[in-house]
Amino acid sequence: MAVVEKTIDIIGDEAFCDILISRTIPEGMPVDFYDEAVKKLRVRAITGIDRLESVRFPNVTDVRTYGISENPALKRISLPACKTLGSNSLRGNPVLEEVDAPLVTSSGEFFLEGSRVLTSVSFPNMTTTGSGAFYCCYALAEVNLPKLKSVPSYMFISCTSLEQLDLPSVTSISNEAFKNCSSLMTLNIGPNIKTISATAFENTPDGMVINLPVAEGVIANAPWGATNAIIHYNTPYSGNVPIPD
Secondary structure, eight states: OEEOOTTOOEEOTTHHHHHSTTOBOOTTSOOEEEOSSOOEEOTTSEESOBTOOEEEOTTOOEEOTTTEEOOTTOOEEEOTTOOEEOTTTTTTOTTOOEEEOTTOOEEOTTTTTTOTTOOEEEOTTOOBOOTTTTTTOTTOOEEEOTTOOEEOTTTTTTOTTOOEEEESSOSEEOTTTTTTOTTOOEEEEOTTOOEEOTTTTTTOOTTOEEEOSSOTTSSTTTTTTOTTOEEEOSOOOOOSSOOOO
16 A cells, blocks of 8 residues: 555645656556545645556545546545545546445535446435536446435436436436436435426436326426426335435
8 A cells, every 4th residue: 555644634736746747656656545644635636647546545524626536547435534525526537436435415516527437326424416426427327315405407417327216305306417317217206306407307218207206286397308207296205215314
């Protein structure tokens, strides 16, 4: 493991861009970063580093804009104490396979955009996220967001491997949130839903089933861009992701 100096508690703006001028870890050097002292990762702290495969910061609570981004070989990110992920914070890591950040409560826009081989995400405490959070995460098939309150614009655009999604706590779904989700066949929505944009489900597959716990007409703009969807009204929530206590 490559270990950052123990006296450091913040990795600042573009730190490794400046230190690793070549942006390449030399052959034979460790390809993992681990440090238990660092508390914050600021703007572009770890970005554009060739051959970097893994980062683990057990005590980081905050990752700023582009904090761990655009690393072409990065497969694993572990942030077990993190509460906040900024806009674009984990964006553009094309071979990212695993994100461990169970305590995150909020994230900014496009924070995981372009993670092309990531198959599953679990953010059990996330209540808010920004537009385009999982934009073009083509391989994403399993999603656990039990406390998410709102699905913002473009959140799942072109998540073409997503077949079922459970949203037990959402109150609103914004425009083009699921556009081009070509495999999405089942969407289970919880009892707090109030609004769905007229374009939320554009270019989703024929026969997609939307299970809603409200009566027909309560949510305006149906079928919300899903021209040939099957909408089941007055259907109690029955998703695999449980409604949180």
